[in-house]
Amino acid sequence: MKDTLTFDQLPDAVTKIQEKLDIIERLLIQRHEQLPEQDEIMPVSKAAIFLDLAVPTVYSKVCRKELPVNKRGKRLYFYRSELTEWIKSGRKKTADEIREEAVKHLATSSKKAKSF
Template identity: 80%
Template sequence: MKDTLTFDQLPEAVSRIQDKLDNIEQLLLQRQEQPMGQDEIMPVAKAAIFLDLAVPTVYSKVCRKELPVNKRGKRLYFYRSELTEWIKSGRKRTAEEIKDEATSKFSLSEKKTKSI
């Protein structure tokens, strides 16, 4: 349980709340600046930051056709949603997910053999 504020602590608490509200307002305004339905396009440097990779590593992955990329002239551009999907595609299943899948496939194959 949190400590109860005293009357003397109220101004500081209200100030902290106001600071937090200002931060939330700034985040919401930044989010509104990006049109909904439009995907953010990123140059190589920003994509590298987003992926937490070095820029040469991004170039290397593009060269090996591992990353989804758009090229305009000599410039490379990346869609945030495509990079997000690329990250998600590398997800490793948990042992429980693998077990559940094996169980469901096994039960389906049992049903098929019983019906034959």
């Protein structure tokens, strides 16, 4: 059994407890980041809410093959991860990103032109 803490020992004890809590918190965050996320399967109504679109709009995008979809019988299902990737694929580049790509392209094309 441990000795009872004195009033003078409390600050050190609280500091040690805080350090241990910080370590536990970091471990829990690392563990959470390492666990594979459960890929949620959503029906049309939930996918529409997730995408902030009307249900008819989701159906029309499916018909035009614009959205990744899974069909089972007459029902449509969507994976959250696939919808997230679809959203990300529509990302527009910033002016700086475009400028940087142009500079890289010009640098590589000028090297190729000099080799001829």
